[in-house]
Amino acid sequence: MEFAIITNFSFEKFEIDEWLPLDENEYHIFLRKKFNEESKSRNFSKNVVLHFINDWNSCELEYKIIELHKTLKFNKIFCFREEDVVRTAKLRDILNIPGQKEDAALLYRDKLKMKEHLEKFGIPVAKNRGVNDYVDCLKAIEEFDFPVVLKPRMGLGSADTFVIDNNNELYKVAKEVDLSNYIIEKYIEGDVYHVDVLVTDYQVRYISAAKYVNNCLAYKKGKSTASVFLPNSTSKSKSMTSFAKKVLFSLPKEKDNIYHIELFDSNDGIVLCEIACRAGGAQIVPIVDRCYGVNLFKEYLYSQIGLSELSQQEEKGATLSKGYLLISPQVGTLIDFPSKIDLPFIEAFEIYASKGQTYEKLNSSVFALASFEVGGDSAKEVEDNLKLLEKKFKAGVIYKEV
Incomplete structure (x- = not known):
């Protein structure tokens, strides 16, 4: 079988060279070019192929996997980092490979879609609304008041997330940050x-x-x-x-x-x-x-x-x-x-x-x-x-x- 593995981790924390077996499968690992030098000291089996991507945020990763698939016919594609979940799902879609598809992946990445979906199943979530600018935020705050939390719908971890206690703080954030595709939520105490x-x-x-x-x-x-x-x-x-x-x-x-x-x-x-x-x-x-x-x-x-x-x-x-x-x-x-x-x-x-x-x-x-x-x-x-x-x-x- 042929596996496409999207890792993008340092080998110090992610010892995949020790985990992958020497067997009849072929394992293709895709990672940033900056890990090239580090990889030389690792002991990969001969059935492991490393593919280094120069620009991780471009379409280079997708292009390389799609081109390789024409001859290798990957059986599975999977990733380990949140930033790669949707792009991996899209690859499965276009290549007709089993696994999580884009619609499902977006329920874990897009915080607005996530909460809209889970509310339908009775899962309690904070009051929320999708916003794109300062005025959208004001409309939401009229409904559920301060304090609120602002974060990107497709954000990673806690990056670019703000707790807002009053209008002055909101104005300051809205002036400095592009709020396109953000979600605003009522702050939950506890x-x-x-x-x-x-x-x-x-x-x-x-x-x-x-x-x-x-x-x-x-x-x-x-x-x-x-x-x-x-x-x-x-x-x-x-x-x-x-x-x-x-x-x-x-x-x-x-x-x-x-x-x-x-x-x-x-x-x-x-x-x-x-x-x-x-x-x-x-x-x-x-x-x-x-x-x-x-x-x-x-x-x-x-x-x-x-x-x-x-x-x-x-x-x-x-x-x-x-x-x-x-x-x-x-x-x-x-x-x-x-x-x-x-x-x-x-x-x-x-x-x-x-x-x-x-x-x-x-x-x-x-x-x-x-x-x-x-x-x-x-x-x-x-x-x-x-x-x-x-x-x-x-x-x-x-x-x-x-």
Whole structure:
């Protein structure tokens, strides 16, 4: 069989050369040209072909796959990143290859279509409306008042997302940002959770719930991104994972996929924030792998090529309280920071920053100086540990204004 695999990940985080078997299949991996040098140190089997794309945001990827299909006749095409979900679905459509098609993919990428669809199935969502400019926003606010959230309908993660508390803030954002194809939503008060799911052969094989200590927009206020995984035996985890399954059952069924679902725990009950058909970002994949024994990337890959190791297993989930922390940078030039923090509950860490590095516009919750994985005897203890760790690390960070 011939497989087209759209990855676009660094091999440090995505060890596909170790996962793909030497067998009768041929695996064609498509990725950015910037990974060419890195690929030379990896040990790929002879049945793996790498295709480097010069301009990822152009039609070069589609052109290359369509041309190769004329002779290779790909049996499957699949991807791993949210930005590639719709373009991969379109390729399946035009090449008549099985898998998620464009109409279904848009329900995970277009936040307006997503919420319109799920409301029809009784899934609670925030009041929302599609907008294209400042006046459209004012009309929506007349209906559901401040505070509101503005984000691109086809946005990625928390990038270009704004919480608006008053008309002055709205005016400032509308002046600086092209609001074409945005969605405006009523802001929901309450804790935010993420539920991460792996489905193979139409069955849930892994599912876990985690609480954000600071939500995904906290980086805009200088706070770090962090979350605490809840053991599946807890009542809160059960309520969140049960709701997440209702969301999945309300969407077109996919034989094999990964999902990242964000939920509000409001005074009026659980409300959907959004769902994506990709693995969660930040440290979610490493924690699930190291602590709960499921590599979401590897298992999704194996489900696509017919080697799933979970196909005969019962549903798995979080068994221990764990957490991660991404230390958010501030605007300025980094003068100094701790190279290490000695606390007994730190289980893994990685430093991304370097002295002299300048941080300007901060537009993503996964943009970080360092990442940490943390343990504890309970979810509350893990949360306290994360807060202490953030405080100690930031106390040693020095910036120079730019």
